[in-house]
Amino acid sequence: MADGKKIATRESYGKALTELGAEYENLVVLDADLANATKTGIFQKAFPQRHFDCGIAEANMMDVAAGLATTGLVPFASSFAMFAAGRAYEQVRNSIGYPHLNVKIGATHGGISVGEDGASHQCCEDFALMRSIPGMVVMSPADDVEAREMVKAAYRYEGPVYMRFGRSAVPVIHEEGMHFEIGKGETLRDGTDVAIIANGLLVYEALEAAKALAAEGISARVINMATIKPLDQELVLKAAAECGKIVTCEEHSVIGGLGEAVCSLLSEKMPTPVRRIGINDEFGHSGPAAALLKQFGLCAEHIAEVVRSF
Numbered sequence: 001m002a003d004g005k006k007i008a009t010r011e012s013y014g015k016a017l018t019e020l021g022a023e024y025e026n027l028v029v030l031d032a033d034l035a036n037a038t039k040t041g042i043f044q045k046a047f048p049q050r051h052f053d054c055g056i057a058e059a060n061m062m063d064v065a066a067g068l069a070t071t072g073l074v075p076f077a078s079s080f081a082m083f084a085a086g087r088a089y090e091q092v093r094n095s096i097g098y099p100h101l102n103v104k105i106g107a108t109h110g111g112i113s114v115g116e117d118g119a120s121h122q123c124c125e126d127f128a129l130m131r132s133i134p135g136m137v138v139m140s141p142a143d144d145v146e147a148r149e150m151v152k153a154a155y156r157y158e159g160p161v162y163m164r165f166g167r168s169a170v171p172v173i174h175e176e177g178m179h180f181e182i183g184k185g186e187t188l189r190d191g192t193d194v195a196i197i198a199n200g201l202l203v204y205e206a207l208e209a210a211k212a213l214a215a216e217g218i219s220a221r222v223i224n225m226a227t228i229k230p231l232d233q234e235l236v237l238k239a240a241a242e243c244g245k246i247v248t249c250e251e252h253s254v255i256g257g258l259g260e261a262v263c264s265l266l267s268e269k270m271p272t273p274v275r276r277i278g279i280n281d282e283f284g285h286s287g288p289a290a291a292l293l294k295q296f297g298l299c300a301e302h303i304a305e306v307v308r309s310f
Helices: 009-023 041-046 058-069 081-087 089-097 112-117 126-131 144-156 202-214 233-243 258-269 289-295 300-309
Strands: 006-008 027-031 051-053 074-080 104-108 137-139 161-164 169-171 186-189 194-198 220-224 227-229 246-253 274-279
Touching: 006 009, 009 027, 009 041, 009 104, 009 144, 027 041, 027 058, 058 074, 058 081, 058 089, 074 081, 081 089, 081 104, 081 126, 081 161, 104 144, 112 289, 126 137, 126 161, 126 227, 126 246, 126 258, 137 144, 144 161, 186 202, 194 202, 194 233, 194 258, 194 300, 202 220, 202 246, 202 300, 220 233, 227 258, 233 246, 233 258, 246 258, 246 300, 258 274, 274 300
Parallel strands: 027 051, 027 074, 074 104, 104 161, 137 161, 194 220, 194 246, 246 274
Antiparallel strands: 006 169, 137 227, 186 220
8 A cells, every 4th residue: 555545536536637637628527516526626726617517417417528529629527426327327328428429427426435325326336337338438446546547548548438436535555657558457466366356445455355365375366457348358367267266346236347247258258256246236325434335245354255255
């Protein structure tokens, strides 16, 4: 962990937009009355003429973003994951995905760690929804450094991108200057007994689980798979061949997310035993984020327990 810092990736999103905005005048930011929460307010202060508050009308915001993209601008449409992927799904699909427009969606407050906002706001289905749209890139960073590099990579990419950022502060595990490439995962810890493939805040938990398992003589490889679509097939297949067992970890439903993407690949190309850790086909509920993550098994202790039983 880099310097023991903890930073919410939604903060990273706002900072990265501001850095890019200083360099590229064609970058514009849209928000749906949530600039303080999504942290696009940081960009708004620096570039007020390029920040557009569309009000509590997320579907309309996606259509506005699509229109702006047709003029050569690069819009980043921002809201909570529940609204960006859920409420505005039809507009994302038909106005952005179908014409394959160069729109970037910054979805904050994803997953169960939204905490006290409760089940209505704890979007654990967004990966599945966005993965189903042809041509849509879907990503979720592990920490501040990766999140900032991810936003920059999204700007450089030509086409629609969905990025999920978190509400809670998470440990920084990457060093400044890391290279981020869309569609490429990274091995953070080597191992031979099992490969743990994770994204988002569960990458740190996977690393902690691997440390605990090492003390018991279990060698766990940890892979950060920030890009869910397109999946780094080569890295997954290599892990399956060399470790023989895979555990996937995500702050998302076990249906339609990272685990399912890994299973789909392996079932066709290299049948391998897999255990999926995520939200088990149920809704969340209100409560402190840390307590909810433990309750739903999205923590190092549960990851280690699953590996031991495997």
